[in-house]
Amino acid sequence: xxxxxxxICFSLGAALGQAQALTCADIEAGVEAEVLRVPTAANxxxxxxxxxxxxxxxxxxxPQSATLWYLAxxxxxxxxxxxxxxxxxxxxxxxxxxGDALAHAGESAPVVTVAARVESSMALxxxxxxxxxxxxxxxxxxxxxxxxxxxxxEALNIAVAKTPSGAMALTRARVxxxxxxxxxxxxxxxxxxxxxxxxxxxxxxxxxxxxxxxxGFALLDLKRTEEGRKALRAAAAAGSVAAQRYLAK
Numbered sequence: 432x433x434x435x436x437x438x439i440c441f442s443l444g445a446a447l448g449q450a451q452a453l454t455c456a457d458i459e460a461g462v463e464a465e466v467l468r469v470p471t472a473a474n475x476x477x478x479x480x481x482x483x484x485x486x487x488x489x490x491x492x493x494p495q496s497a498t499l500w501y502l503a504x505x506x507x508x509x510x511x512x513x514x515x516x517x518x519x520x521x522x523x524x525x526x527x528x529x530g531d532a533l534a535h536a537g538e539s540a541p542v543v544t545v546a547a548r549v550e551s552s553m554a555l556x557x558x559x560x561x562x563x564x565x566x567x568x569x570x571x572x573x574x575x576x577x578x579x580x581x582x583x584x585e586a587l588n589i590a591v592a593k594t595p596s597g598a599m600a601l602t603r604a605r606v607x608x609x610x611x612x613x614x615x616x617x618x619x620x621x622x623x624x625x626x627x628x629x630x631x632x633x634x635x636x637x638x639x640x641x642x643x644x645x646x647g648f649a650l651l652d653l654k655r656t657e658e659g660r661k662a663l664r665a666a667a668a669a670g671s672v673a674a675q676r677y678l679a680k
Contacts, residue, residue: 455492
């Protein structure tokens with residue numbers, strides 16, 4: 432009996448010791464393994480749910496990990512719309528998760544970029560670009576916020592990429608639509624639908640939904656009503672609130 436107890440206790444002790452020996456780098460790698468599943472997953476939003484849950488849990492042990500804070504904040508951002516803001520309700524919701532990420536990893540360009548989008552903050556977008564001028568999502572966030580302020584030329588000058596991506600083409604399409612240049616906006620939106628290069632962790636539906644939305648409104652501005660409504664129906668089916676509201680009129 433003593434030998435059995437010794438064997439069991441030794442095995443449990445070894446397992447606990449191994450768990451305790453995991454470094455934050457090991458834990459980050461475990462969560463990032465889920466990230467690699469996103470492009471090929473049948474249920475990409477389900478994978479984002481897993482990434483977010485694992486990142487939030489891991490942060491209890493590794494609260495200074497900028498990688499984990501980004502994954503938690505980005506997952507909360509992606510899931511906010513599809514879950515009507517309930518995906519991270521237990522953690523206080525999107526703004527609480529993003530605020531905590533900013534407080535712990537305020538020098539991380541990816542974290543600050545998510546915060547800039549969520550808060551629609553020019554200051555945070557400029558900070559993200561200053562932290563890493565080569566980080567395309569930061570430039571995209573700044574360009575879209577500039578467009579909302581009417582600074583269209585500055586926005587277009589920022590929204591450029593050495594390697595074309597669907598996300599950057601979508602940003603340019605949004606800026607051009609806001610600048611009342613619908614023909615060019617439609618061209619960039621169509622480009623966004625064909626480019627496969629990505630610059631940020633995102634579900635594939637995100638660019639498709641945004642591009643169809645911009646394309647639809649651009650075509651309406653060009654008086655191509657049937658084509659525009661067709662694109663908006665595609666955007667609405669993919670979750671575009673703006674398209675859904677227009678079609679419900």
